Amino acid sequence: xxxxxxxxxxxxxxxxxxxxxxxxxxxxxxxxxxxxxxxxxxxxxxxxxxxxxxxxxxxxxxxxxxxxxxxxxxxxxxxxxxxxxxxxxxxxxxxxxxxxxxxxxxxxxxxxxxxxxxxxxxxxxxxxxxxxxxxxxxxxxxxxxxxxxxxxxxxxxxxxxxxxxxxxxxxxxxxxxxxxxxxxxxxxxxxxxxxxxxxxxxxxxxxxxxxxxxxxxxxxxxxxxxxxxxxxxxxxxxxxxxxxxxxxxxxxxxxxxxxxxxxxxxxxxxxxxxxxxxxxxxxxxxxxxxxxxxxxxxxxx
Amino acid sequence: xxxxxxxxxxxxxxxxxxxxxxxxxxxxxxxxxxxxxxxxxxxxxxxxxxxxxxxxxxxxxxxxxxxxxxxxxxxxxxxxxxxxxxxxxxxxxxxxxxxxxxxxxxxxxxxxxxxxxxxxxxxxxxxxxxxxxxxxxxxxxxxxxxxxxxxxxxxxxxxxxxxxxxxx
Numbered sequence: 134x135x136x137x138x139x140x141x142x143x144x145x146x147x148x149x150x151x152x153x154x155x156x157x158x159x160x161x162x163x164x165x166x167x168x169x170x171x172x173x174x175x176x177x178x179x180x181x182x183x184x185x186x187x188x189x190x191x192x193x194x195x196x197x198x199x200x201x202x203x204x205x206x207x208x209x210x211x212x213x214x215x216x217x218x219x220x221x222x223x224x225x226x227x228x229x230x231x232x233x234x235x236x237x238x239x240x241x242x243x244x245x246x247x248x249x250x251x252x253x254x255x256x257x258x259x260x261x262x263x264x265x266x267x268x269x270x271x272x273x274x275x276x277x278x279x280x281x282x283x284x285x286x287x288x289x290x291x292x293x294x295x296x297x298x299x300x301x302x303x304x305x306x307x308x309x310x311x312x313x314x315x316x317x318x319x320x321x322x323x324x325x326x327x328x329x330x331x332x333x334x335x336x337x338x339x340x341x342x343x344x345x346x347x348x349x350x351x352x353x354x355x356x357x358x359x360x361x362x363x364x365x366x367x368x369x370x371x372x373x374x375x376x377x378x379x380x381x382x383x384x385x386x387x388x389x390x391x392x393x394x395x396x397x398x399x400x401x402x403x404x405x406x407x408x409x410x411x412x413x414x415x416x417x418x419x420x421x422x423x424x425x426x427x428x429x430x431x432x433x434x
Numbered sequence: 435x436x437x438x439x440x441x442x443x444x445x446x447x448x449x450x451x452x453x454x455x456x457x458x459x460x461x462x463x464x465x466x467x468x469x470x471x472x473x474x475x476x477x478x479x480x481x482x483x484x485x486x487x488x489x490x491x492x493x494x495x496x497x498x499x500x501x502x503x504x505x506x507x508x509x510x511x512x513x514x515x516x517x518x519x520x521x522x523x524x525x526x527x528x529x530x531x532x533x534x535x536x537x538x539x540x541x542x543x544x545x546x547x548x549x550x551x552x553x554x555x556x557x558x559x560x561x562x563x564x565x566x567x568x569x570x571x572x573x574x575x576x577x578x579x580x581x582x583x584x585x586x587x588x589x590x591x592x593x594x595x596x597x598x599x600x601x602x
Contacts, residue, residue: 143583152533206532349562
């Protein structure tokens with residue numbers, strides 16, 4: 134595992150006025166591949182070894198903290214930000230909630246980061262909410278996307294099967310504010326999302342949780358990202374106009390974004406390829422990396 | 435909120451920020467008592483200088499806070515911020531520091547340092563949230579630092595476009 138003695142890898146970039154913290158792996162001369170992280174998660178959830186193995190396939194891999202996460206800018210909003218339970222309740226009741234930003238704004242952060250790094254177009258790989266942002270890039274900024282890979286994500290079609298109650302409970306849980314409590318809660322939550330069909334790496338998840346805590350938590354930011362997902366609606370129709378090489382990867386045991394969402398994404402984009410990872414839940418277990426990395430490398434040409 | 439680099443015509447705005455701070459706030463920023471605002475000091479803080487850059491945050495026409503980075507001879511930069519009363523706990527200081535660090539990285543600075551009074555919990559929380567680590571406490575001051583990755587060469591769009599053939 135990386136240690137705190139590792140050489141600094143983080144850098145900052147101005148993405149249209151939003152500061153984005155990023156890290157790069159691999160030869161800068163290689164074709165760029167941008168990894169977009171999901172809801173409530175920092176870039177460190179893209180495991181360093183995963184990034185380096187992907188870079189070894191011949192890419193310049195870039196991972197970054199989305200707005201409101203980690204060491205990137207946080208949105209500044211007036212007044213209290215609703216909690217996750219309040220957001221879910223409002224979603225069910227139809228009660229309107231002010232939306233600070235949408236997934237398209239987060240897609241603009243990605244293009245802003247690419248601008249700052251001098252990247253005209255990149256292979257775009259997004260995970261969960263990051264997959265939704267990647268889809269927004271393909272829809273709205275196709276000239277910036279060489280290929281699209283959407284992992285454990287969804288079209289936003291409200292008719293798709295919902296998350297399991299246990300997975301919803303993960304999202305709406307009260308997150309402890311002390312480090313030990315946070316780490317314990319994080320590991321329990323990711324164990325639920327991992328499911329029981331592939332091994333769950335407690336040690337590595339514990340390390341990631343502690344690192345995430347040390348890099349800084351932002352409860353309001355999690356809520357704002359959730360609002361962005363709800364506000365961004367159904368992309369199915371727009372995905373039908375995407376003319377980019379598209380790969381969809383989904384676990385067969387995903388309790389948060391059920392595999393039907395992966396099928397729906399692959400159906401929505403003309404010519405898309407779907408790769409199902411047997412037993413994978415809503416995590417990226419090491420055992421699944423070879424299949425996922427090989428699929429991305431075969432696709433992102 | 436908008437943040438931009440500070441300009442010579444920001445003297446009144448910068449002064450207005452300092453006027454909305456307490457004696458303790460100013461001590462936290464300057465580490466000495468600042469009872470009266472010397473116009474020359476204020477002007478020096480907004481001028482274009484080779485040894486300092488500044489950033490200022492506005493909401494509408496109201497100045498919320500300002501940050502400065504002293505450019506040190508050893509290739510590091512020392513950062514400090516001040517946020518007006520009424521604008522705190524909103525993330526203004528965090529964004530000011532991030533804006534300054536982006537600018538400093540562009541200019542090749544790879545080490546950032548900052549100092550806070552021992553017991554300034556707000557700054558400690560802020561510093562940690564953007565990757566600073568406390569090195570030591572000395573003379574009642576906490577020494578903070580953050581190293582950044584060596585910058586990779588940037589490729590211009592045209593260079594990238596010309597090189598694209600080799601990617602596919």
